[in-house]
Amino acid sequence: MNRHGDGLARVDGRLKMALGFSMSIHVVLADSLPYLGLLALAGLAVYLFARPSAFQLKLTFISIALLAWGVMFSQGLFYGEYPRTVLVPLLPPNAIMPGGLNIYREGVYYGLVQSLRMIAVTLTGYAICFSTRPDQFYRGLLAMRVPFSVAFMAVSAIRFIPIVAGEFATVRRAMTMKGYRPFRRGIRDTLATEVASLRPVLSGAIRRSEEVAISIVTRGFAFGRPRTTLREERLSPAAWGVLAGLAACVLAVTLCKVLFWLYISEIYYTSVLRGLYQFTRTWL
Amino acid sequence: MIDLRQVTVRYGTRVEPTLSAVDLHVAPGELVLVSGPTGCGKSTLINCINGVLLHESDARVEGVIRVVDHDVRTTPLDRLCRFVGSVFQNPDTQLCTATPETEVAFGLENMAVPRPEMGVRIDEALALVGLAEVRHQPVETLSGGQKQRLVIACAVAMNPSVLLLDEPISQLDPEGADEILATLARLMAEYDQAVLVVEHRLEEVARLADRVVVMEAGRVRGDWAAKQAFLDLAPLRKLGLSLPHMPDLFCRLGRRERPFAPEEAPLLEVRHPMAPPSGDAASREPVVSLHDLRFAYGRHMDPVLDGVNLDLRRGDRVALMGGNGSGKSTLLNLLAGALRAAPGTVAWHAAPPPRIGLMVQQPDLMLFQLTVLDEALFAPRHQGLTQEDAERRARAALDRMSLLQHTGEPAFALSRGQRLRAAVASILSMRPGVVLLDEPTTGQDRDQIERMMDGLAAGLDLLVFCTHDVDTAARHANRVVLLADHGIIADGPPREVLFDAACLRAARIRPTSAQVYARRLGVKALQVAELAEILR
Numbered sequence: 001m002n003r004h005g006d007g008l009a010r011v012d013g014r015l016k017m018a019l020g021f022s023m024s025i026h027v028v029l030a031d032s033l034p035y036l037g038l039l040a041l042a043g044l045a046v047y048l049f050a051r052p053s054a055f056q057l058k059l060t061f062i063s064i065a066l067l068a069w070g071v072m073f074s075q076g077l078f079y080g081e082y083p084r085t086v087l088v089p090l091l092p093p094n095a096i097m098p099g100g101l102n103i104y105r106e107g108v109y110y111g112l113v114q115s116l117r118m119i120a121v122t123l124t125g126y127a128i129c130f131s132t133r134p135d136q137f138y139r140g141l142l143a144m145r146v147p148f149s150v151a152f153m154a155v156s157a158i159r160f161i162p163i164v165a166g167e168f169a170t171v172r173r174a175m176t177m178k179g180y181r182p183f184r185r186g187i188r189d190t191l192a193t194e195v196a197s198l199r200p201v202l203s204g205a206i207r208r209s210e211e212v213a214i215s216i217v218t219r220g221f222a223f224g225r226p227r228t229t230l231r232e233e234r235l236s237p238a239a240w241g242v243l244a245g246l247a248a249c250v251l252a253v254t255l256c257k258v259l260f261w262l263y264i265s266e267i268y269y270t271s272v273l274r275g276l277y278q279f280t281r282t283w284l
Numbered sequence: 285m286i287d288l289r290q291v292t293v294r295y296g297t298r299v300e301p302t303l304s305a306v307d308l309h310v311a312p313g314e315l316v317l318v319s320g321p322t323g324c325g326k327s328t329l330i331n332c333i334n335g336v337l338l339h340e341s342d343a344r345v346e347g348v349i350r351v352v353d354h355d356v357r358t359t360p361l362d363r364l365c366r367f368v369g370s371v372f373q374n375p376d377t378q379l380c381t382a383t384p385e386t387e388v389a390f391g392l393e394n395m396a397v398p399r400p401e402m403g404v405r406i407d408e409a410l411a412l413v414g415l416a417e418v419r420h421q422p423v424e425t426l427s428g429g430q431k432q433r434l435v436i437a438c439a440v441a442m443n444p445s446v447l448l449l450d451e452p453i454s455q456l457d458p459e460g461a462d463e464i465l466a467t468l469a470r471l472m473a474e475y476d477q478a479v480l481v482v483e484h485r486l487e488e489v490a491r492l493a494d495r496v497v498v499m500e501a502g503r504v505r506g507d508w509a510a511k512q513a514f515l516d517l518a519p520l521r522k523l524g525l526s527l528p529h530m531p532d533l534f535c536r537l538g539r540r541e542r543p544f545a546p547e548e549a550p551l552l553e554v555r556h557p558m559a560p561p562s563g564d565a566a567s568r569e570p571v572v573s574l575h576d577l578r579f580a581y582g583r584h585m586d587p588v589l590d591g592v593n594l595d596l597r598r599g600d601r602v603a604l605m606g607g608n609g610s611g612k613s614t615l616l617n618l619l620a621g622a623l624r625a626a627p628g629t630v631a632w633h634a635a636p637p638p639r640i641g642l643m644v645q646q647p648d649l650m651l652f653q654l655t656v657l658d659e660a661l662f663a664p665r666h667q668g669l670t671q672e673d674a675e676r677r678a679r680a681a682l683d684r685m686s687l688l689q690h691t692g693e694p695a696f697a698l699s700r701g702q703r704l705r706a707a708v709a710s711i712l713s714m715r716p717g718v719v720l721l722d723e724p725t726t727g728q729d730r731d732q733i734e735r736m737m738d739g740l741a742a743g744l745d746l747l748v749f750c751t752h753d754v755d756t757a758a759r760h761a762n763r764v765v766l767l768a769d770h771g772i773i774a775d776g777p778p779r780e781v782l783f784d785a786a787c788l789r790a791a792r793i794r795p796t797s798a799q800v801y802a803r804r805l806g807v808k809a810l811q812v813a814e815l816a817e818i819l820r
Contacts, residue, residue, distance in 0.1 A: 133422075135382030156380060163376075167649055173622050174650040177642045178714060179666035196652045203696055204648065211377035218334050218370040219438060220394030222362045228396045230389040230406075 008050040008131035013140025015239050016128045019046065022246040023124045027117045029257050035284050036116040043123030050127035060126050064119055071118065072111035079107025134159050143233040149223045156212060160205070168201050256280045285446050285478035286310035286333055291347035293328055293337065293502075302328045304502040305347075312445070315472055315479040317489050317510075320499035321523050322729050323699045326482040329499070330450045332356070333480070335364040352445045366395060369439030371449040373727070375431035384410060384426070384434050385419040388441045395442065409441035412474070413467050427608065429460025433467050440471065447471070449481045453488060454727045457608055457752045458794040461488055468492055484729045487528045487797065490514075491544050498523065514542050524731030526755070529797035529812050536816040546801035554805055556818045561762075561777050568597040570633055571718065571746045572619065577629040579614055588614045590770040602748045603757035603778070606767035607792030612750035613645065615767070616720045619748065638717030638745055645722045647707035651695040656687055656706050659695055663714040674713075681713035682706075684739040701732025708736055721749035725756050734759075754782060754796045758810035766791040779808045 008016065023043065030036045052060065076087065084104040091101035132140075134155045141151035175197060182190050235243070260280040262268040286308065293303040303325045310316050318326055331337040338345055339361045349356040352367045372378055381387045388409050392402045410416045413433040418426065426434065432452055439447055449468075453461035469492055472479065483489045490496060496513035498506040500523055506513070514520075514531035521527060530549050531542045543549035577592040588611040596602060604612045617623040618630060620642040632638065644650060653659045660678035669677065682688050685705035690698060695706050704724065711719065719740060725733050733753075737760045740747055751757055757764055757778055764781040766774040766788075774787040781787065783803065788795060795803075802809040809815045 133382055135386065138381075152380070159380075167646070170644050170646065170649045171652060174642070174644055175652070177620060177622065177640070178650075178663040178710065180662070181666070185666065193652075196654075199652045200649045204646075208377050211372065211374060212380065214331070214336050214340070215370075215372060215378040216380060216390075217340060217361055218336065218365055218368070219391035219442070220362050220365045221390075222394070225362065225394070226396055227393045228399060228402065229393055230386060230399065230402055 008046065008127055009133075011131070012233075012235060012239050013132055013136040013138075014143050014233075014235065015242060016132055017137075017140055017144070018243055018246055020121075020124055020128050022250045024121055025250050026253060027120050029253050030117065030284065031113075032283055033113060033116070036113055036120065039120040040116045040123070043120040043127075047123040047127040050131040052126070052130055056126070056130055060123070064122060067118055067122065068112075068115040071115040072108050073103070075111030075114065076103040076105075076107035077101070079104040079110065081106065139233055142229070147224075148227065152216075152221075160208065163208070164201060164205055167204050168197075171197050171200050253284060256284055260284075285312050285314075285352055286480065287348070287350040288329075288332070289348040291332060291345065291349055293325070293332060293346075294344045296342060300502075302343075302502050303332065306499075306502070306504055308497065308504065308507075310446075310478040310480055312478050313472075313476045314494045315468070315481065315492055316495045316497055317486070317493035318480060318482045318497045318499060319484055319486055319525060320505075321525065321731060322484075322701050324499040325502040326499060327450050328502075330370065330448045330480070330482055333446070334368045334370045334448055335359065335361050336370075362394070365391070365442065365444075367443075367445045369442055369444035369447045371432070371435050371439055371447070371452050373451045373454055375428065375435050375455075378435045378438075379423050379431060382422060383420050384415050384423065384437070387423060387434055388438050391438055391442045405441045405443070409437040412440060412470060413437040414463075427460060428456045429463035432456060432460065432464050436464070436467055436471070440475075445477055447477050447479045449479070449483075451483055451727070452481065453483065453485060457792070459607060459792050461485070462794065465489065465492060484526060486520075486526060490528055498525070511542075514544075524729065526730035527812075530801065532812045533798065533801070533815050533819075536812065537819055546797045546804065549801055549804075551804060552819050554807055554818050555820065558807055558809060558814070558818055561779060568599050570595040570597050571600075571638065572596050572633065573631045575629050575631065577615075577618065577625060579611075579618060579623065579625060587770055589618075592771055594765065594772060594775065596746055596748065598745050600746050600748075600763050601761050602746075602763045602765055603761035604748060604750045604765050604767060605752065605754075605757060605791060605793055610767040610791065611770065612767055613722050616642070616722050616748065616750055619718075620720050634717075639714055641711030641714055641716035641719045643707055643711060643719070643721045643724060645726070647704045647724075648696075650707040650710060651703060654694060655692055656682065656695050656698070656709075657691040659706055659710040660713040662710060667714065677715065678709075678713045681709040684712055685709040686735055686739065701728055701735070704728060704732060705736050705739070708739065712739075717745040719744055719747050721747075723750050723752075725751050725753045730755075752793070754793060754799065755811070758782065758796075766793070768792070778810055782810055783808050 023039065026039055027036070030039060047060070084106045086102040087105040087108060088103040089100060090103065093100040137158065138151050138155040141154065142148060175193070180193060256276060257280065259273060260277055263277055288306055288308040291303055291306045292301045294301050306329065318329060320326055328337065332345065332349055333351060333356065335356045337343050338357055351364070354364070354367070356364065379387055381390055385406055388406045389402060392405060397405065407416070410419055413436055415430060415434055415437060418430070423431065423434070453464050456464065465488055468479070468481070471477070472492065481489055481493070490510060490513070493510045496508050496510055497504055498520060506519060514528060517527055517532060517535045528544060530544055530546055534542055534549070537552070541550070574592050574594040577589055578587050579589045580587040592615070604615060606612055614623065618625045620640050622642060651659055653662055657678060660681050661674050664674035664677045679688065682691060685708055687702065687705055687709055690702065695703060698706060724736060733756055737756070761778055764774070764776065764778045765772055766781055768790045773790055774781045774784055782795070782799065798812050798815055799810060802815060807818060809818060
């Protein structure tokens with residue numbers, strides 16, 4: 001979580017969830033490079049609004065670079081459609097395989113399109129994660145009418161992730177201090193030790209969840225019982241406006257794509273929509 | 285308020301009962317302290333009364349359990365919580381929302397308390413525990429003591445007639461423990477609740493209690509009015525309980541009176557001189573030297589340690605003491621090499637440096653093998669020893685920790701104190717020259733601490749342990765290093781350092797009753813045994 005009360009951290013949890021949801025629909029609908037590029041830029045803007053720390057920036061950069069490089073390289077290498085143009089010849093024909101091994105320009109382009117799709121949602125997802133406290137997420141879920149018990153369990157699980165990660169690091173440190181070095185005593189011993197390293201973390205997680213469960217049942221928590229809330233969660237008019245804008249964008253793009261699909265499938269066509277068909281083909 | 289008659293509890297398929305024919309009655313406005321060695325059934329008793337055992341477990345419970353005229357067996361848990369509040373050991377697993385305000389609201393929301401009434405109850409509860417000022421602060425920024433006070437506020441807000449506290453101060457430093465005890469005192473003064481506190485730290489809690497109940501092996505061995513509880517200390521001593529200092533001292537001296545507070549105790553005549561401290565520390569050869577050590581957890585973070593200079597010598601048994609966040613664990617991890625210090629700031633004098641055994645703060649995280657023997661075998665095996673040699677070493681280490689009879693058992697099936705000793709055995713089997721222990725006393729009873737420290741008494745060049753416990757430092761250290769304000773504020777023999785009132789205050793360490801009394805007598809005795817020796 002970043003600086004509480006700054007940037008995206010101030011935005012209502014429901015609005016952030018709606019943003020993530022609409023972004024995921026847009027990237028599924030999008031086909032054109034400009035539209036995907038625009039979505040990636042929008043994701044970047046949202047990400048920067050979350051004011052990531054230097055560590056988070058580094059983490060994001062590395063994960064996105066790996067993601068984009070991996071998708072473009074694999075698509076370029078294994079692109080099977082025609083026509084295709086060799087961009088980088090890796091192995092000449094008949095060296096190992098009849099057609100040789102090449103990186104194709106169309107494959108790289110296709111990989112770029114696919115990675116833009118992933119970059120847009122990844123940036124938005126990171127932005128939401130970095131800027132949303134578990135309780136904000138919890139209140140958002142409750143306000144979206146998610147059952148209390150489900151929302152509570154989901155948020156409790158999120159809360160304990162850093163603790164579990166810390167415990168795992170401690171177990172590794174203890175193992176190293178006791179002289180353990182992976183592979184020094186063979187693969188079998190390494191595998192057994194690696195599996196064993198999970199044992200204290202898992203038993204700690206079980207013990208902790210038991211303690212949490214006992215604590216909350218002694219405070220009256222019960223599935224499906226009516227309960228009151230300390231505060232009513234109300235969206236501000238501005239937030240309603242943003243929500244309406246997000247919904248309108250999703251609906252508009254969905255409508256354009258459906259009409260365009262009906263047209264190219266020769267199910268429905270009207271000349272009145274020729275501009276819309278053109279717009280969809282070029283930009284969406 | 286609480287009425288238990290002939291309560292017997294058996295878990296799962298176990299034949300031996302965890303609680304056996306327990307009778308207990310607690311009246312309104314009464315604070316009853318329940319104590320006993322680890323595994324005696326104290327927590328089971330709490331979970332009997334709050335209904336968890338009957339409604340949320342497969343334990344077989346016999347006998348009558350009534351709370352506020354309700355039969356716990358037939359009253360649903362969500363109704364029981366309206367008149368029974370529970371506070372457990374670890375505040376971190378009891379807090380489930382973001383701020384103190386929403387945390388207190390959680391129980392009230394579950395009880396469907398109307399919103400306006402909820403606000404009033406939250407205000408009252410937070411004011412009672414002194415957290416009104418921080419009601420909107422993120423829970424994770426609170427100290428351990430504040431978190432546990434918040435848990436008490438959560439229970440109190442539900443207006444229970446009975447409040448159950450299961451080792452509420454066992455995980456806290458002295459400062460946090462004092463906060464909880466002050467809160468309990470305020471609670472007893474303002475409300476008419478029946479309060480049952482399970483705790484092995486008798487010294488701190490007994491002075492608040494109206495009655496003291498002692499348990500052993502699932503049975504109630506004694507139930508006394510607080511003033512009578514410490515007249516005969518033999519049964520408590522036999523159970524390995526940590527005795528309150530002043531009654532212990534006066535009992536050892538064969539006197540009839542049992543003062544509890546050192547300020548109220550009569551001043552006795554010092555008849556014998558104190559034994560001089562043994563050995564000249566400065567003449568021993570240094571094992572490791574810290575030169576201008578500085579460490580921060582991030583480039584832009586404030587340093588935890590800054591300009592630390594320290595020589596640790598052969599034969600030193602060092603107690604690192606200081607408040608939470610003073611850098612004790614950091615220093616230990618830097619010595620162990622688990623954190624990287626700037627080159628030249630941590631210099632080991634031997635080449636190659638001695639083997640270091642580090643016990644982390646949660647010993648359970650050091651136990652990952654299937655049996656206790658495998659735990660002790662892990663390190664020697666990874667040192668490349670033959671199976672025979674490794675086993676010899678492992679058994680020797682387990683013997684030092686009195687665990688030889690548990691070699692075939694899974695470590696997780698052991699008691700908390702045994703798990704602690706199993707973790708220590710797993711590092712002793714490395715034959716380390718240096719052992720570093722991070723808070724080994726937290727949550728442990730006195731008997732377990734003594735058994736562990738006795739096992740570490742010989743065969744080490746250097747022992748360094750972090751602790752908040754003055755008793756442990758006084759008994760087992762020949763040198764105390766106090767940390768505060770990013771550095772060392774005092775370093776010397778326990779008798780010198782632990783009688784420096786200004787340093788103790790700065791390091792947020794509370795002197796024991798024995799120390800306070802010794803100061804009144806004008807002597808520097810740290811332990812009850814030392815005091816008894818000079819006063820006898």
